[in-house]
Amino acid sequence: MVIASLLASLAVDAVAVALLAWVTWRVASDRSPPNADAFAALSGALLLWAVLSLLSEFPHAWSVGANLAGLGQLVPAVFVPGIWLVYVLGYAGRGTGLSRPRIAVFVLLALPLVGAVAALDGDPSAGEVRRSLASLVGTELFQLSAVYVYAAVVFLRYGWSHDRISTGQLAALLGAVSAPYVVGGWRSGDVVVDGVTGGLFLSGALLFVSLRRYPVLTVFPKADYVARSRVVEALQEAVIVVDWADDVLDANAAAEELFGRSSRAMIGEPISSVAEGIGVASLSPGATDFATLRTTKGRREFRITVSGVSDGDADPDEDPVARAVVLRDVTDRRTREQRLSVLNRVLRHNVRNELDVILAHAERIEDESRRAPIRDSAAELASVSRKAREAEAVMTHSGDSPSTIDLAAVAREVVADARREYPESSISVDAPDDVRFVSHRTIVRRLVTELVENAVVHSEAPARAEVTVDATADGTPLLRVSDDGPGISDRERDLLADAGETQLEHGLGVGLWFVNWATSQLGAELEFDCDDRGTTVTVRFHGAHRSGDARAEPRESETVETASGG
Secondary structure (H helix, E strand, C coil): CHHHHHHHHHHHHHHHHHHHHHHHHHHHHCCCCCCHHHHHHHHHHHHHHHHHHHHCCCCCCCHHHHHHHHHHCHHHHHHHHHHHHHHHHHHCCCCCCCCHHHHHHHHHHHHHHHHHHHHCCCCCCHHHHHHHHHHHHHHHHHHHHHHHHHHHHHHHHHHHCCCCCCHHHHHHHHHHHHHHHHHHHHCCHHHHHHHHHHHHHHHHHHHHHHHHHCCCCCCCHHHHHHHCCHHHHHCCCEEEEECCCCEEEEECHHHHHHHCCCHHHHCCCEHHHHCCCHHHCCCCCCCEEEEEEEECCEEEEEEEEEEEECCCCCCCCCCCCEEEEEEEECHHHHHHHHHHHHHHHHHHHHHHHHHHHHHHHHCCCCCHHHHHHHHHHHHHHHHHHHHHHHHHHHHHHHHCCCEEEEHHHHHHHHHHHHHHHCCCCEEEEEEECCCEEEECHHHHHHHHHHHHHHHHHCCCCCCEEEEEEEECCCCCEEEEEEECCCCCCHHHHHHHHCCCCCCCCCCCCHHHHHHHHHHHHHCCEEEEEEECCEEEEEEECCCCEECCCCCCCCEEEEEECCHHHC
């Protein structure tokens, strides 16, 4: 019977050692997660306790060693609650590692043990030994209980408030830490060792399950369950999560590569020391800014966007618990934009000046047959230069805040201007009193102007153009411009659908390119309908925010024709 009990106890001890050894090895082999060190220390302390418990099972074969192993169990038993507290504080977002207050906790836990050893120096009497052990047990129980209860309260408070931390995870971790004490105290008397053995076996099983099923190695659950996920980790953009003191809480793999530091090394550091140069940018939630940062690739320019990371159950009026800073490298794009802007300005300025010289000299040519082509070509180039300048000026308004505009009123204004510029043409407008929606007025007006001018210029004289403003059944503002010209070729329409022109395929004027850019910028849809009677260009302003209903009646229909137009 005694042998069977010993074998059962040895088997349980051996399984406990195996489980805790596997957990400790698994965590220690990859300590990249921020809270892995504390978890490895916790499982390692329980492993030491289990090994000592196993050695203490051999009192007959190795009496002195078994007795020392039995007494040695006091060491992990004393320090496990302190390690548990460090793990919980890290998991709750209060920093990882050993700070001075945490070291003080371990010192206080060790003092009664040291005092008891000192009291046994020499040849103490049995009464002195009992008093020393009683003092040790009383003091240690009070300190262990205080540390354990505080850690458990912190863990439970954060756990109950976050969906990602399940009740199963709470129960498993609390049970793993509590089992050696609870089961060991419950199975007291002559079988205390068996009780501790059973508790350690339960600890190993619970830690094994926790590591396999739950996110026990992650840290800062408030920010983590929103900001650190497989999606964030897979982003090419660097993402750094900071608290309200601008200290780093976490960072993804792209940030590690960008700044040449692991996320573990970044945690707790000011973001300004990780991303040198970011201090000039605003890091308030919702902010978008630009900054030049020092990276492993040298100094690069970044577009910085900041999002508040809030607890899903938090009051929306409360401040977010953290901020996610997304860094997008825009160095190449900004450099390309600057080159194009400078080149555009230089070419426009030089072209305009040189065309003025050409036109001035052309007027001195007496032969009209030679003067006219020069004058017409120069005038056409001057028009292209002007349109490019106007297109650039208009597109700069795309960053402005949208406002309420009346598409019907804009169409009537554009038609009135076109009639004055092309008095020999016939231009009509058919529109309700108003079609109001929220958009960028400057871009919309220039879009309508380009479509009307294109209809007039590319129609046979006398030109005819019809402008119609309406709204679809679902309230989408609609613009149609029709002419009786030859229309836009299939090749040119294909070019408009592509991203840009090539050296071998070009031919669209600046005006039509602007129409394409403007509709894309406004989120509108551009359609061409060509037949023998002419071309109809339709623009549907999808996604426009209506600020009034389009009225079908009364409609205004105007047509102005010259005598030559019939």
